[in-house]
Amino acid sequence: MARLSISITVDNFATQTTQGINQILCRGNVTNRDLSLERHLYEEITGKKLENRRVAPLLAANQNSENQHWMLAELVRFTPGMNDVFLNQLPFSEQHDSRDGVEKLLDECLEGYTVEAVQGAPHLFLIGSKKPIDIETHDTSAALGQPVSSVLPTGPSAIFWNAKINEMQMMFHELAHQLGVDRNKYPNGVWFWGNGHSEPPFISTVQVSPSCALARALTSATKATAIKIEDYFLDEIIIKPTFIDLCGLDLNQYENALEEIVKRAVVSLSKGTLTQIRINICRPNKVTQFDINRYSKWKIWRKPSRLNDLMREVSDG
Numbered sequence: 001m002a003r004l005s006i007s008i009t010v011d012n013f014a015t016q017t018t019q020g021i022n023q024i025l026c027r028g029n030v031t032n033r034d035l036s037l038e039r040h041l042y043e044e045i046t047g048k049k050l051e052n053r054r055v056a057p058l059l060a061a062n063q064n065s066e067n068q069h070w071m072l073a074e075l076v077r078f079t080p081g082m083n084d085v086f087l088n089q090l091p092f093s094e095q096h097d098s099r100d101g102v103e104k105l106l107d108e109c110l111e112g113y114t115v116e117a118v119q120g121a122p123h124l125f126l127i128g129s130k131k132p133i134d135i136e137t138h139d140t141s142a143a144l145g146q147p148v149s150s151v152l153p154t155g156p157s158a159i160f161w162n163a164k165i166n167e168m169q170m171m172f173h174e175l176a177h178q179l180g181v182d183r184n185k186y187p188n189g190v191w192f193w194g195n196g197h198s199e200p201p202f203i204s205t206v207q208v209s210p211s212c213a214l215a216r217a218l219t220s221a222t223k224a225t226a227i228k229i230e231d232y233f234l235d236e237i238i239i240k241p242t243f244i245d246l247c248g249l250d251l252n253q254y255e256n257a258l259e260e261i262v263k264r265a266v267v268s269l270s271k272g273t274l275t276q277i278r279i280n281i282c283r284p285n286k287v288t289q290f291d292i293n294r295y296s297k298w299k300i301w302r303k304p305s306r307l308n309d310l311m312r313e314v315s316d317g
Contacts, residue, residue, distance in 0.1 A: 002240050002241050002242065002268075002273065002274050002275065003241050003242075003274065003275055003276045003277075003278065004242050004244070004261075004265045004268075004274055004276070004277050004278070005044055005242070005243045005244070005277075005278040005280060006021075006243075006244045006246060006258075006261075006262075006277075006278070006279050006280065007040070007041075007044065007243070007244070007245050007246060007247055007280040007282055007287075008021075008246050008247065008251070008279065008280070008281055008282065009246075009247050009281075009282050009283075010281055010282065010283045012246065012249075012250075012251045013281045018255055018258055018259040018262065019259065020258075020259050020261075020262030020263055020266070021258070021259075021262055021279055023262075023266075024262065024277055024279050024290055024292050025279060025290050027292055027296050028277075028278075028279065028290035028291050028292045028296060029290070029291045029292075029296070030288065030289070030290055031288070031289045031291070032286060032287075032288050032289075033286065033287045033288075033289065034285065034286055035285070035286065035287045036139035036140075036141045036142040036284070036285050037139075037141040037214075037247070037282050037283075037284060037285075037287075038055055038139040038140065038141055038142075038193070038194070038214060039055075039139065040280065040282060040287045041212075041214055041215050041218060041245065041247075042055055042058070042218060044206070044208075044243040044245075044280075045204055045206060045208055045210075045215065045218045045219060045222060045224055045243060046058075046202060046204050046206070046218070046222055047204060047205060047206050047241065053196070053199070054070075054194050054195060054196025054197075055072065055139075055193075055194035055218075056070040056071050056072045056126060056127075056193075056194040056195055056196060057070050057196045057197060057198050057199040058199060058202060058218070058221055058222070059072070059118055059124075059126060059194075059217055059218070059221045060116075060126050060128065060198065061198070061199055061200065061201040061202060061221060062201055062221060063116060063126070063128070065114065065116075065128055066130060067114060067128030067129055067130055067198070068129075068130060068197060068198045069128070069129045069130070069131065069132050069133050069195070069196070069197055069198065070126055070127065070128055070129075070133075070194075070195065070196065070198065071126075071127045071129075071133050071137075071192055071193070071194060071195035071196075072118075072124055072125070072126060072127070072192065072193055072194040072195070073106060073115075073124070073125045073126075073127050073190040073191070073192055074089075074123060074124055074125075074140050074190060074191045074192075074193065075090060075102065075123040075124075075125075075187035075189075075190060076088060076089060076090065076140065076187060076188075076189055076190060076191045077089075077090060077187055077188055077189070078148065078169060078188055078189050081147070083147070084147035084148060084149055084150075085147070085148045085149075086145065086146070086147065086148060087140070087143050087144055087146070087148055087151075087191060088144070089140055089141070089144065090123050090187060101175050101178070101179060102125070102175075102187070103115055103117060103125065105168070105171050105172070105175055106125055106127075106168075106190070108171075109164060109167060109168055109171060110127060110164065112129075113127050113128060113129050114126075114127070114128035114129075115127060115128075116128065118217050119217060119220050119221075120210075120213060120216035120217040120219070120220050121213035121214055121216065121217040122213065123187070123213060124213065124214070124217065125190075127192070132197075133157065133161075133195045134155050134156045134157040135153040135154065135155040135156070135157050135158050135161055135192070135195065136153065136154050136155045137153050137192055137193040137194070137195055138151045138193060139193050139194065140191050140193055141284040141285060142284065142285045143191065144284045144285070145284065152165070153192060161192055164192075165189060165190065165191070165192070168189055168190050169188055169189040172186075172187060172188045172189055173188065176188070201223075202221075202222050203222060203223050204219075204222035204223065204224035205224075205241065206224055206225075206241045206242065206243050207224065207225040207226075207227050207240050207241065207242050207243075208224045208225070208226055208227070208242075208243045208244075208245065209226070209227050209228060209229050209231070209232070209242070209243070209244045209245060210226065210245045211245045211246055211247060211248035211249045212245060212247045212248030213248070215245040215247070215248070227242075229244065229254060229257050229258070229261065230257065232244070232261050232264070244261070246258070247282060262277070265277050269292070269293070269294045270294055272294065275293060275294075276291055276292070276293055277291070277292050278290065278291045
């Protein structure tokens with residue numbers, strides 16, 4: 001049976017929920033999961049727990065390459081703090097303008113490795129190797145807000161890869177100067193994550209409406225059926241397992257469409273063509289899930305006034 005899952009960032013949740021979503025939040029069963037945004041998107045789009053799998057091999061599964069080991073290099077921005085340096089992801093609006101000159105820079109810095117741009121994600125590059133990339137890494141969102149020194153790669157090859165992080169910061173500084181771009185709106189380094197051994201291609205049975213770059217890349221790599229939000233209004237769509245990623249969107253532009261989707265989903269829930277509606281409120285390293293089934297909507301004792309408390313808990317948590 002079909003399930004509808006919708007993901008929203010905590011910033012959108014704190015300011016822009018709709019009446020239909022509020023109903024689910026107030027009456028749903030709540031689960032908090034320590035999960036990075038990257039792992040959350042992987043699980044929703046593939047329909048599988050990440051466990052020991054890695055994101056980079058999944059994105060590389062359709063590459064015609066002799067490489068057996070893969071890692072992601074994500075364009076990021078490092079900012080100095082009081083006693084350390086901190087990691088910032090590029091805003092969604094700037095990811096499309098960040099690739100100029102970068103692939104050549106990575107090729108020069110990572111001699112002996114292959115560098116491939118990730119389809120649909122202009123701020124991501126696949127690093128391929130014939131030998132193991134023997135480090136443990138943190139997903140980018142899991143490293144946000146942490147002193148970089150506490151989340152750098154560890155393991156037998158860590159010295160090499162940490163040196164490359166430092167080296168590339170200097171190279172990005174020079175590249176920004178050559179391109180004549182505003183350094184405050186351009187990446188000044190890379191973050192390595194998602195490394196693992198090659199895996200066979202995976203075909204997803206979930207239909208996905210992706211908004212953020214990683215969701216688009218995962219949708220393409222898994223050959224999931226890509227739909228637009230408006231497509232969900234079609235009768236043949238609403239009975240299929242669906243994931244709607246709103247993490248990269250301004251909900252002000254989609255409020256009416258989202259409200260209509262939730263209303264139709266609740267009707268499908270009553271008819272039994274949907275078994276569950278889930279709203280995921282995403283923070284960098286935690287996801288709060290609100291689930292309702294066909295019986296949950298009758299919980300009239302769950303008063304909407306709980307919403308303010310839930311918003312406070314999720315936003316402050």
